[in-house]
Amino acid sequence: MYGNPAEAEVTLPSEPESAGTARRLTQCVVVRLWGLSPQIAEHAVLLVSELVGNAVRHTGARSFGLRMLRRRGWIRIEVRDPSRGLPCLMPVHELDTTGRGLFLVDKLSDRWGADLLPRGKITWFEMRVADR
Secondary structure (H helix, E strand, O other): OOOOOOOOOEEEEOOOOHHHHHHHHHHHHHHHHOOOOHHHHHHHHHHHHHHHHHHHHHOOOOEEEEEEEEEOOEEEEEEEEOOOOOOOOOOOOOOOOOOOHHHHHHHHOOEEEEEEEOOEEEEEEEEEOOOO
């Protein structure tokens, strides 16, 4: 229905329901296509949900792009949106009920960042994985 984000960027509507679609696509790619561990898949699914949630909540876009890349020893998941506003990692306190998304991305990924584009940005995370 949406395509394979491991082959080319997939465009999803900027709606809360798209977080579920992005999670399912991530699970399919990471486990079925790439054959990675359930723990890697669990973390990747959680982190893609956070990046998609930020794109939906904070950019005002009609759609966003999702792409997944694998290279030796690494996976990289990218969310592209038309906003040039960069994500900002804020301190998280024990009683905070929001604002934990990038904190999770920072703690569970090996690297993350945002790259500005001529029109928008790509927010991404990378995780080390064992090669077969």
